[in-house]
Structures are given as structure tokens and as C-alpha cells.
Amino acid sequence: MHLVLENIKSVLNKEELTVADRLEKVCQLLQDSNSHYDWVGFYFADPDKRELHLGPFVGEPTNHLVIPFGKGICGQVAENNESFVVPDVEVQDNYIACSIDVRSEIVVPLFVEGKNVGQIDIDSHTPNAFSEDDERLLEKVNIEVAKIL
């Protein structure tokens, strides 16, 4: 099993930390173990308002604290319930740029009891940075995160 996943599980079990602190450490562990992960963060859904709200993250601060469902890669994942890998952000129509340095992105939905409650979003300064391996890893991370939400 992926070593980072083991480390993530042990951080998530630290009940002495708040959920937000644990999630920020998860972001940090992911970034530290993957050189192509330049920004790692969680967005959480407010289904009544049909908005995503930025949660814990590591990397450059972003202006996109709230993203309406349907807008950008994140907003599309909130509606479609499917992972979205963007090899080249410059050719995406429905994309919200967080930084001019970002070249590729992956967003993987986070399900709690079958409900899409948010997502993990990763930006890379490397073009075409994300593979199936990243998608599988992040699905596993989200399964672990869901257990503490």
C-alpha cells in the first residue's frame, strides 16, 4: 500500500486535532510526497446554496473561496459526481484560474454515505501532471477522509 496513504490514515486518527487541522495535514502530506502537487485543497458543498466553500488547503492563497455549482472544474464535479482530470487548463472553457502558473488540475469528489459532500482539488504547474495513479490515490484518500466527517 502507498506509504502516503498510511501516513494520511494515522493523521486522520489524531482525535486530539480538529477536523480542519487534520485535513490541512492531509494536504501537506500529499504535497510533500508528490512534487507535481503544487496546490492541494478541499472544497465542501453547501447544497442549499448550491455552492462550494474552500476548506483546508496548502499552497498559494486563492481568491476562490466560494465556487457556485456548475462553475469551473470544481463546480462541474459538484454536479457530475465524477473525477475530472484536466491535462491542459488552457483549453478548458469552463475553468476558473487560481494562478497563472497552473497548467493541469485534478478534482476528485468526496462522498459520505453516497452523497457528494465536497472534493479534493489539486493544481500542478506541470502540464499533464496527473495520471490514473493520482486518481486512484485520491479516491482512497477521500474514502479515509469521509470516515471522520
Ligand code: SME
Ligand atoms: N481551478 C478550479 C478553481 C479552484 S482553484 O484551482 C484553487 C476550477 O476551475 O474549478
